[in-house]
Amino acid sequence: MTAPTPQIPLIDLNDGRAIPQLGFGTYQVPPADTEKVVTAALEAGYRHFDTAQMYGNEDGVGRAIAASGVPREELWLTTKLNNSFHERSAALEATERSLEALGGRIDLYLVHWPLAMHDDVARVWEVMEEVRSDHPVDSIGVSNFTPANLARLSEAGLSTPTVNQIESNPYFVNDAVRAACADRGIAVEAWSPLAQGAVFDDPQLTALSEQVDRSVSQVVLRWVLQRGDIVFPKSSNPERMRQNLELFDFELTDEQMASISALHNGTRSGPDPDTFDWRG
Numbered sequence: 336m337t338a339p340t341p342q343i344p345l346i347d348l349n350d351g352r353a354i355p356q357l358g359f360g361t362y363q364v365p366p367a368d369t370e371k372v373v374t375a376a377l378e379a380g381y382r383h384f385d386t387a388q389m390y391g392n393e394d395g396v397g398r399a400i401a402a403s404g405v406p407r408e409e410l411w412l413t414t415k416l417n418n419s420f421h422e423r424s425a426a427l428e429a430t431e432r433s434l435e436a437l438g439g440r441i442d443l444y445l446v447h448w449p450l451a452m453h454d455d456v457a458r459v460w461e462v463m464e465e466v467r468s469d470h471p472v473d474s475i476g477v478s479n480f481t482p483a484n485l486a487r488l489s490e491a492g493l494s495t496p497t498v499n500q501i502e503s504n505p506y507f508v509n510d511a512v513r514a515a516c517a518d519r520g521i522a523v524e525a526w527s528p529l530a531q532g533a534v535f536d537d538p539q540l541t542a543l544s545e546q547v548d549r550s551v552s553q554v555v556l557r558w559v560l561q562r563g564d565i566v567f568p569k570s571s572n573p574e575r576m577r578q579n580l581e582l583f584d585f586e587l588t589d590e591q592m593a594s595i596s597a598l599h600n601g602t603r604s605g606p607d608p609d610t611f612d613w614r615g
């Protein structure tokens with residue numbers, strides 16, 4: 336039995352398409368559990384899923400979707416080109432594998448990490464443009480791109496990515512990169528919005544959650560939405576999946592928003608894009 340999907344706002348992309356602002360993340364969902372977890376998320380009402388070649392769980396996402404009976408046009412599927420596949424022929428092969436796993440169509444395909452310490456980001460972006468022209472890949476974007484990486488694409492005369500998926504949470508607001516994206520008309524997707532669980536130990540967020548009578552998770556996710564970013568929390572727990580969808584019947588005041596942003600202390604939950612070059 337599938338729950339009615341809540342009214343989730345759409346964010347306009349610079350290629351004329353529109354993406355649901357709230358979805359479901361699948362990092363650290365083990366491949367063996369993914370079909371079950373994504374099935375539970377579909378039942379909770381999620382229709383937008385974020386996966387990646389790096390996560391090794393695209394097959395499970397695809398199986399859950401195929402078994403769900405949810406019409407494909409009601410879904411949004413994002414996946415990401417892995418770090419070891421930036422070179423053209425490897426990228427084309429990896430894209431074919433992702434398409435096969437995900438049922439033949441990708442809504443949004445991202446360059447997962449820039450690897451700018453080794454490669455010219457313009458080269459992988461040219462490959463992404465080719466993929467979009469020649470494959471059932473509707474929109475292309477980037478992830479973990481710095482302002483310098485974005486500038487390199489425009490200097491090379493290439494198209495503007497639709498989105499930049501970057502770390503953003505109360506401890507690492509990432510506002511300089513968000514501003515660079517806004518200047519270029521690039522939508523921001525906020526990864527690890529809950530700082531991979533660190534927000535739950537925060538006394539100030541606990542106090543605010545008691546004040547507004549919402550969970551800490553709901554308060555933080557609402558903060559992300561009111562900042563205008565796209566977000567896809569991960570949970571393997573059906574009750575928490577449902578809770579993370581219930582974000583559209585309350586609002587944070589400007590003062591409450593500012594108090595969350597003031598928690599920024601520069602602590603990342605994940606790697607720094609200027610140095611991360613893992614190639615699995």
Ligand SMILES: NC(=O)C1=CN([C@@H]2O[C@H](COP(=O)(O)OP(=O)(O)OC[C@H]3O[C@@H](n4cnc5c(N)ncnc54)[C@H](OP(=O)(O)O)[C@@H]3O)[C@@H](O)[C@H]2O)C=CC1
Binds near residue numbers: 362478527535
């Ligand atoms: N492009 C990139 O480089 C990256 C992209 N991402 C994307 O962003 C998504 C979200 O980020 P992610 O790193 O997964 O971390 P999140 O910030 O979404 O936090 C996930 C953690 O929070 C817990 N949690 C979730 N909801 C609740 C709740 N309501 N109450 C209590 N605990 C909760 C989960 O535990 P439990 O499962 O037990 O509920 C899990 O431990 C990823 O899944 C992935 O899709 C993430 C990192 C990097």
Ligand SMILES: O=C(O)C(=O)[C@@H](O)[C@H](O)C(=O)CO
Binds near residue numbers: 362387389447
């Ligand atoms: O989740 C992702 O999309 C990531 O790229 C990160 O998890 C990254 O691979 C990492 O944190 C490795 O430790």
